[in-house]
Amino acid sequence: MSSRRIPTWRRLAWAAWRPPSDPQFYGELDIDATAMLAYLEHVREVSGTRVTITHLIGRAVAHGLAEVPELRVRMALGREFERETADVFFITSVAEDKELSGVKITDVARKSVVEVADELTRRHAAIADGVDPEFGRxxxxxxxLPIWSLRAVMRCGAWLTTALDLDLKVLGMPRQAFGGAMVTSVGMWGVRRAFSPLAAYYRVPVLVLVGAVEQRAVVVxxxxxxxxxxGVTATFDHRYLDGAQAVRFAAAAREYCADPPAYEPV
Structure with missing residues (x-):
């Protein structure tokens, strides 16, 4: 796997902050959802699959990672290493007890939104049934473990599986467990807009929150x-990117949302 020299400004960012309790910045987008809703209706009629706005945003995030390769990296030992695919981790809740869990979908940029929805539904159902092959152990x-030891254990696990790229599935710690970005929905609860922090063990450059779709007055x-x-919000890790990359990422995501079928794989 190839590596490349880190730009000076990013080396300074690494030196200035500890991961990732400090270097976070936030952004938000208001997206005209007309094209997305029309496409969702079409896909549901054609495929019979329950596809949601969150699935489309997951595809938009993957498109952003594909268009801005500077974000599709992992950091280790003072260098950047390119991630092989644009993987997205979808945070979900288990209905019975509302416990948060999640599923990493690999290579989302090359999958149709129906494939993403089917895989996420299938794997979430398995977790709800008590079968979690990735994180169960x-x-x-x-x-x-006592709470005082959890921080060290989680950070060590993240360092081994993401920085060193080790696959420790036998211990319930899969390689690059959270992929290259994270997506979760607050719109399901009727929340219009929310922000969330990045945790040290995620080791991803961006966490995206999907809000509720509302009818608003706009100028056309x-x-x-x-x-x-x-309404979509994002939390970025400044060690991976600055405002310029964040703007390009947002533009690519908006580009996808304006015409989802144009980016479906053939």
Whole structure:
């Protein structure tokens, strides 16, 4: 796997902050969801799959990672290493007890939104049934450890599986467990907009929160009209990127949302 020299400004960022309790910055987008909702209706009719706005945003995030390769990296030993694929971790909740869990979908940029939705639904159902092949063992282990030791254990596990790229599935710690970005929905609870912090053990450059779609007054061709608007927020790790890369990432995500079928794989 190739590596490359780190730019001076990013070396300074690494030296200035500890990971990643300090170097976070935030952004938000209001997206006209007209095209997304129309595409969701079409996909549901054609495939019979329950595809949601969150699945589309996951695809938009993967498109952003593909278009801004500076974000598709992992950091280790003072260098950057390119991630092989644009993987997205979807945070979900288990209905019975509301416990948060999640699923990493690999190579999202090369999968259709139906494939993403089917895989996420299938694997989430397995977790709800008590079968979690990726994190089951680690959750059981963490449940036995005293709280004072959890920080060190989680950071060590993240360093081994992401920085050193080791696959420790036997211990419930898969390689690059959280992929290259994370997506979660607050819109399911009717929340219009929310922000979330990055945790040290995620080791991803961006965490995206999907809000609720609401009818709002917007200006189109000089006229005030009602349109469905989706609020999306993101938390970025400044060690990976600055404002320029964040703007390019947001532009690529907005580009996808404006015409989802144009980016579906053939």
């Amino acid at each position: 680690s959750k059981a282990l963490l449940g036995l 061709d000089g006229q005030v009209v009602a349109r469905p608007v989706l």
